[in-house]
Amino acid sequence: MEWETVIGLEIHAQLSTNSKIFSGSSIAYGAEPNTQASLVDLGMPGVLPVLNKQAVKMALRFGLAIEAEIAPRSVFARKNYFYPDLPKGYQISQFELPIVGLGHLDITLENGETKRIGITRAHLEEDAGKSLHEDFDGQTGIDLNRAGTPLLEIVSEPDMRSAKEAVAYVKKLHALVRYLGVCDGNMQEGSFRCDVNVSVRHPGDEFGTRAEIKNLNSFRFIERAVKYEVERQIDLIESGGKVVQETRLYDPDRDETRSMRGKEDSNDYRYFPDPDLLPVEITPQDLEEARASLPELPEARKQRFISELGLSAEQAGDLTDSREVADYFEAVAAGCGDTKLAANWVMGGLSALLNKHETEISAAPVTAEMLAGMLKRILDKTISATAAKDVLEGMWAGEGDADAVIAARGLKQVTDTGAIEAIVDEIIAKNPAQVEEYRSGKEKVFGFFVGQTMRASKGKADPALVNELLKEKLKG
Amino acid sequence: MSVSEDEVRKVSHLAQLAILDENVPVYAQKLSGILDMVDQLNAVDTSGVEPLANPLDSVQRLREDVVTETNQRDKYQAIAPEVEQGLYLVPKVIE
Numbered sequence: 001m002e003w004e005t006v007i008g009l010e011i012h013a014q015l016s017t018n019s020k021i022f023s024g025s026s027i028a029y030g031a032e033p034n035t036q037a038s039l040v041d042l043g044m045p046g047v048l049p050v051l052n053k054q055a056v057k058m059a060l061r062f063g064l065a066i067e068a069e070i071a072p073r074s075v076f077a078r079k080n081y082f083y084p085d086l087p088k089g090y091q092i093s094q095f096e097l098p099i100v101g102l103g104h105l106d107i108t109l110e111n112g113e114t115k116r117i118g119i120t121r122a123h124l125e126e127d128a129g130k131s132l133h134e135d136f137d138g139q140t141g142i143d144l145n146r147a148g149t150p151l152l153e154i155v156s157e158p159d160m161r162s163a164k165e166a167v168a169y170v171k172k173l174h175a176l177v178r179y180l181g182v183c184d185g186n187m188q189e190g191s192f193r194c195d196v197n198v199s200v201r202h203p204g205d206e207f208g209t210r211a212e213i214k215n216l217n218s219f220r221f222i223e224r225a226v227k228y229e230v231e232r233q234i235d236l237i238e239s240g241g242k243v244v245q246e247t248r249l250y251d252p253d254r255d256e257t258r259s260m261r262g263k264e265d266s267n268d269y270r271y272f273p274d275p276d277l278l279p280v281e282i283t284p285q286d287l288e289e290a291r292a293s294l295p296e297l298p299e300a301r302k303q304r305f306i307s308e309l310g311l312s313a314e315q316a317g318d319l320t321d322s323r324e325v326a327d328y329f330e331a332v333a334a335g336c337g338d339t340k341l342a343a344n345w346v347m348g349g350l351s352a353l354l355n356k357h358e359t360e361i362s363a364a365p366v367t368a369e370m371l372a373g374m375l376k377r378i379l380d381k382t383i384s385a386t387a388a389k390d391v392l393e394g395m396w397a398g399e400g401d402a403d404a405v406i407a408a409r410g411l412k413q414v415t416d417t418g419a420i421e422a423i424v425d426e427i428i429a430k431n432p433a434q435v436e437e438y439r440s441g442k443e444k445v446f447g448f449f450v451g452q453t454m455r456a457s458k459g460k461a462d463p464a465l466v467n468e469l470l471k472e473k474l475k476g
Numbered sequence: 477m478s479v480s481e482d483e484v485r486k487v488s489h490l491a492q493l494a495i496l497d498e499n500v501p502v503y504a505q506k507l508s509g510i511l512d513m514v515d516q517l518n519a520v521d522t523s524g525v526e527p528l529a530n531p532l533d534s535v536q537r538l539r540e541d542v543v544t545e546t547n548q549r550d551k552y553q554a555i556a557p558e559v560e561q562g563l564y565l566v567p568k569v570i571e
Contacts, residue, residue: 018541018543019539019542019545023545024542024543024544026543032549032562033561033562034552034553034564035547035549035562036545036547037549037552038545039552050538051536051537051538051539052538053538053539053540053541054540054541056538080490082492084566131569132563133568136563136568138567138568139566139568140565140567140569141560141563141564141565142564142566143563144564268486270490278530278534278535278536278537279530279536280535
């Protein structure tokens with residue numbers, strides 16, 4: 001029997017404001033416990049929440065970027081539940097009237113096709129504090145620094161049909177919030193958290209019962225958790241069982257999802273409008289200002305890279321995945337004047353080093369200016385592409401800019417015909433068997449000679465010249 | 477009676493209010509009385525009336541995004557029942 005997976009996502013994006021959503025406390029990450037928790041954040045009697053203007057602006061920016069309906073009037077509501085990291089006994093959120101209504105985001109599937117994913121809504125709310133269960137015998141430690149941090153909860157339609165589609169959506173959204181400058185996207189620090197709703201059905205049937213998976217703090221975990229959960233649900237149904245609607249936690253160490261027990265009551269949140277807060281009104285002028293503050297969005301930038309810079313769709317897609325990479329690439333391209341060369345080196349040599357050293361492009365020791373400087377030396381034939389790899393590594397290791405590394409490591413390309421000729425002669429003399437093969441028609445051996453010559457010159461010989469000389473000499 | 481005894485038990489549990497079992501019927505009756513009175517409002521024709529989120533005829537004033545609070549942890553924690561390493565301690569809550 002054929003099964004179809006149905007996935008919807010709820011993403012909590014922490015807004016990059018300076019202060020909390022309803023108080024003047026800092027939201028800086030990593031402070032000493034409870035040093036950023038004021039009377040409002042502690043839920044003391046008699047205090048009143050005052051809404052942060054910047055949080056509203058960021059929500060508008062996001063709403064416009066996904067072409068959503070923006071509510072001219074939205075209302076904050078109390079979501080009631082008891083937990084010690086929520087000192088008021090309710091979370092201030094939005095329920096019936098969220099600030100951002102129906103919008104959408106287009107994702108690119110593996111086969112290159114575009115799929116439109118609906119975004120049901122996005123609403124503003126406050127985060128809760130943190131509970132530390134481990135270190136206190138029989139007690140729980142509460143840190144309220146995070147309580148009141150502004151969040152935008154972004155709820156998708158159940159439009160995704162595979163783990164891969166879900167990951168593509170999350171990545172696209174992740175890139176978008178970072179482009180917009182509304183969220184730093186740091187998944188390790190919890191700035192961008194995903195809850196995934198998964199169900200299975202036979203194609204054409206009604207939606208199945210869904211399970212919600214929490215605790216997914218990397219793209220890889222999302223994919224693995226969905227795959228595990230889909231298999232679990234199919235096995236369960238095929239062996240005569242039933243999926244129950246519940247919250248499950250993903251355990252990356254065991255690569256499985258587990259039921260979170262003891263939460264049966266928690267779904268009765270008894271929402272009601274918060275009497276401490278008035279409706280938020282968005283004027284046409286507010287919208288105009290938000291629209292004017294939008295940067296060039298990833299999709300538009302990708303199209304520009306294709307049409308104006310002549311990049312392939314794939315290259316343009318990779319380069320615009322993150323704003324930092326796209327900015328870096330544009331700086332390199334402008335610096336060296338050759339967009340294709342810049343694209344190749346940013347996605348090739350540089351990207352390999354970033355992966356190897358697990359470094360973000362914004363923290364790379366090789367700046368865009370340094371890489372552009374090196375590419376100029378390829379373009380003016382000071383170095384070969386082979387030697388350039390050494391130069392890049394030298395720059396990464398802190399040996400200075402391209403010119404300094406070229407001088408220090410002696411990587412200047414040899415364009416002196418005499419010097420290369422001497423190497424070529426030596427290689428030919430050393431390898432009579434291969435010369436014989438080549439002359440008897442096995443032209444593949446030519447690559448062997450090029451490789452040997454380049455190696456003997458330590459990558460410094462001008463490859464064009466090497467080719468020319470070898471062709472000439474091997475003719476015999 | 478619009479509020480059943482089961483509903484009284486459920487709501488008191490959700491609100492973390494301890495009530496004696498013998499008082500449940502009394503609460504059910506009193507709460508029903510209140511809700512029955514409110515129910516009379518349902519007789520009013522409200523079509524064309526916008527829902528009211530707040531009785532003040534005003535909209536939310538917004539705050540500039542500036543950090544104005546300083547660290548007052550010692551003062552706040554002086555009135556907490558128990559603290560350790562800067563954390564507020566509560567009875568263990570994990571399932």
